[in-house]
Amino acid sequence: MDDSELSAVDGAGIGFVLDGIVFDATQATITINDITNGSGQNVPISVKEFYMAAAGSNKGTTLNPTNVGRLAYPFALNLAKGEALRSLREDGQWVQTTPSNLSVLELTFPSLMTSGGNACVSGFAEAGSNCSSRAAEKVDLGIRYDFQVAAGRTDVLNFDIGELAMDGSYLRLWGDSTRSQLVGEARLNIYAKTFELMSCAAGTTNCATAAEQAARTIYLTNSYANVSLGYGKTQPLLFDVTSNGQFVLELPNPVKDPNNPTANVDTRSGIGQQRAVDFYANAPRTNIVIDNLNAGGTRPGAGQLPTGGYNFGRNEIRGLSFNYLKVSSYDL
C-alpha cells in the first residue's frame, strides 16, 4: 500500500471476549520460589484457591461462568499510530498522550465509554460511571498465598475480590529512537466493590467459625485505583536492565530534552514552560481510594459496609504525579 492508502487505515486490531468463562486452579499445586529469607534460604510461597468466576461467588464457594469484555468493548491487541490513540483525562476529556508519527502496539482491557456507561463500582458514583462492563461482565477473583516463613509458622494471605472490573487499563509500547529502546505507557484501573484479606486458611485452628474468620479479615469496600505510569509524549515509562543484571524503572523528567537530558531547561518560559504546562494539564494522574477500610468487623450482607472491628474509614491518595522517578534494584 502506498502512503496515502496506509494513512487512511485507522489502525488494525484483534478483539477478544471471554464467553462463559470459569477459571479454577484449586486442584493444582502452584509454588512461587526465589524469595529468600535473611539467611539465603528459599521461602516457598504456595498459591492456592486461585479462581475467577461470575460475581456473587461468595468468596469462591460457588463458581459460575461469566463473560468478561463485551463484543463492542473487547480486550484488544492493536497496532495504531500514536496520534490516533487517546487516554481519558481527569476532567472527562480524551487527550492524546502518545507521541505522533510512530506505531504503537497496544494491549487494552475493555475500554471506558466516551458517553454513557455503567457504574464502575455499583452504588459508588465517585469511581466513575463510564465503564463498559455491566454487572454481567464483572468478576470475582480470589487467590491465597501461604508463606512458609519460619519453622512451624505459615503466614496466610487469602485475597477475595468481589465485582472486579479493570475497564480502561492498557499497556502501550513503541520504539524510542532517541533513547534506542522500547518504551511505554501504562494505565491500570482496578474497580472493586469488595476486597477482603483474611490472614488464615478457612477450616484451620482459630479460623473455623464465621466469627473467628471475620476477626481475621481486613475489609475494603468501594475501592478503586487508577494507576498511571508514563505520559508517552514527554515522560515515557522506561524499564531497563543494566549492565550488571539489575533492573531500573524510570519516569524521566518531562521538561528535559531527551536528546540532551543533562542540559538545563528554563521552565519559566519557552519550550520548558510549554512542556511543563502540557504535562500538568494532560498527563494522567494516579488515584488510590478506599472508601471504607475495616479490620475485624463483619459484613451484614454482600457488598455492605462491615460493622464492628476497627474502622479506619476513608483512605485516599489523589492526584499523584511524578516529576521524576528512578527505582534501581540491587542484591540484598
Place this chain on the structure above:
Amino acid sequence: MRRSFPSVKTACAVLCAGLIGSGVAHAKLEEMNDSELSDVTGQAFINLTTDAANGLNFTRVNFGVDVQTQLNIRQLRLGKYDRSGEAAGTADIDINNFALGAVDDVTGQVDAFRIKNPFLELAYSGNKVVGVRMGFGEAQGYLSGDINRMTGNIAVDLYGKGSYLATQMNCAWYDLICASAKGLVGGTYANSDFSAQAQLVNGSGDADPVRATMIGMVDGQTLSIPSGSGFDNFLLGLFSSSNCSLLSTQTCFPLANYGTFPIGKLNSSNQFVSAAKGVFLSLQTQNVQWRDQQDASQFISALAGAFMNIPRNADGSAAINTSFQEAFNGIPRKDTCFGTPNKGC
C-alpha cells in the same frame, strides 16, 4: 461418508524439545556448608525476614531498591473516621499538596527525595493481622505539604543562636527573672548554639500524637546548649516550657506554618549530608510496638489508627532540624512544580 475423528486415547501429539539425557543418576546428597550455600542461591532484590517480640509475630518483605523521586500528591488522607476525643470529620493524617523532593524552575533540574531499602512489615497477633507498616531504611530530602492533621511521632530539633532567641523573648516590665534571662541569652550566650527538642503538641503544651495541628515544646522541656558547660545547662534547666511558653517565648507553632520539612541533616550550605533512618508509615488496629530499625533493643510504640514515624536518629539528633527562626516564622514551601505554580500541579 464422513470419517469420524479418532478417539482421544489413540491420538496424542507429543512434542519433545529436549534431546539430551540427564546425568543425574550418580548425584550424592551432601550437606552444604554456609559458603557453598551462598554460592548457589540466586541473586535477588527481595527477601523475607521474620521477628517476634512482645507477644506479636512480624513478617517483613525487604526490597533492595534505591528510589529517587520528585512527586506531588494533591490530597493525602489516611484514617478519616470519627475518633473519640477528636473533632468530627478529621483524619489521622491529612495533608494537601504533599510533595517529596523539590524542583528548580531556572534549570529544570529535580532535587530528588532519596529512599533506600524500603520494606513492608505485617504484625500478627496469632494469625490475625494487627498492623502493617511501610518503612524506609533511609530517607533523605524535602517533604512538603499543607499539613492539616498529623498523627505519629515527629521528632524535631530546634537550634539557633542566643542573639536571635533573645529577640523573641517578650518580658513584662516587672518580670525581673525574665529580664535577666533575656540579658544573659542575648549577652553572654549571644553566640552560643541553643537547642531544644520539639514534637507534636496541642495548644496547651501537652504532647498530642493524635491528629495534632501544632508542633512545639512539651511542658517541662528545656533549652540546652549542646557545647555548653554543665553550669550552662544547669541554668537553662531552671527554665522549662509551660503552656507553650518558655521565658515568654512562644514555643508551639501551627503545622500549617511549615511548608517544607527537610528530612535528614543539612550542612551550612543547605546540602544534605546524612539521611533519616527509621521513617515509617503504619496502620494498626491496636497499639503496636514496632522494632526500632536503628536500635534492635528498642521499640516504637505506634497508636491504633494511622501513624507516621519520623524519629530521632541513633545519635540522638532528630530527622528534622530547623532553626528557631524558621520555627517562629514558619518555613516557606519549596517549589515542587515546574513553571509558574509552586504546588498543586
Place this chain on the structure above:
Amino acid sequence: MTSKVCGVLLVALALNAQAELQALNDADLSAQSGQGGVYLSGEFSINKEGGVLWNTPASVTQTGWAANERSCHAPGSTATEACGMRLAVRSEAAGGWYVLDNLKGTFSFEGLTLRTRLINSGFGGDGALFNQDVIELGLPNEVKYKNGSFAFAVANQGGWRNNKAGAAAADTTYQQTNIFSAKLDGTIRMQGNVLIFPKN
C-alpha cells in the same frame, strides 16, 4: 445348527457383496451438513529431561560444574535439577536482557475446540448489534500440568554463564537477578470460550 447359521451368514454376505460403493455427486454431498471445526487433545512437554544446552551436573556446588553443565534447582536445594528452556530478550541498544528461564514441564489437555460462529443474538443485547462472525476457541475443561516451571529474571547477558570464579569456563561478570519463579502441578479447570474477531 452351526451349518444353518453359516448358511444364513453366507447368504447375507453374498447379498452385501452386491452393494457397490458409489461416489456421491455434488448435489447429494452439499445436502449433507456436518459440524465444522477442529477438536484437539494433546500432550506436550518442554525439556522434560533437560535441554540441548546444558548437561545436568553431579552436585549443586556451582564451582564444580563442567563447561557445559548447569543445574536449575531451587535455592537451598541439595539435589540437582535439569534445566528448562531459556528465552532472553533485549529491548534496548547495549542494555540488559529480560529472561524467561527454566521453562519446562508437561502440559496436557483434552477437548480444545476451534470453529467459527456467527453471533447475532444474546450477550445482553450486544449480539444483535454485533452481527459478525467470530473465531471461537473453546477451552478444554481441564488442563493438566506436571512438573511445570518457569522463572522470570533480568540478566546482563542473553546466554547463561557460570559466574563462580574457579569453575570451568567461568565468566565472573555475568549477573542474573531472579524476580520470581513458579512451579506448577495438577489440574486447572478452565471452562468457556475465547471469541476472537477483527476490530477496527
